[in-house]
Amino acid sequence: MTKLTPEILLRAYAVGLFPMAERRDDPTLFWIDPEKRGILPLDGFHVSRRLRRTVRNGPYEVRSDTAFSAVVRACAAPGPKRGDTWINDEIESLYADLHELGRAHSVETWLDGELVGGLYGVSLGAAFFGESMFSLARDASKVALVHLVARLVKADFELLDTQFVTDHLTQFGVVELPRAGYRQLLSSALDRTATFDPELSQSELEAFLQSITQTS
16 A cells, blocks of 8 residues: 555545554555445434433543544554454554644543543544544443534534444444445535534533434
């Protein structure tokens, strides 16, 4: 693969591609273009009653874009439930550059001053491409996802690309689309402009929670 730059990476996202490494310690990157693509419809987001209570009442503090590099490093670290990861040093560096350009963002979950969960992704047009998440405490990554979707809805984003469908994401309403259908949605989202805002007030969060589907 040609040496990647942030500009090449953004052009790849615009045509539906994203990079992955085989392993954390493997320097080789591959372009991924799944036949089936996971997306989370922003008007079909589901949150359980219990998670809704956790989002409202703590114990977590949620911030955005205050510890981007730490979130990526935590996502890259192997864990007991996922083993090795696909995030190598070049990916860490590339997404740090995108963050400096205002194109990559993190949502972070904090507990007693410690980073215990979060996620990061790329913003382009009115599309947000979720890259990875991690959790070191109960529901920490789920809380971050709720806050991410609240920010995307607030800013009138059109597409949240989750890349793949997992059991973890299915509970929130993620669906799978064939490549052609995904590219149609992507093209529509890239024709519009949305600006990711890391700030979200408590009243905005509450309004969002009241607007979405509650599951048992």
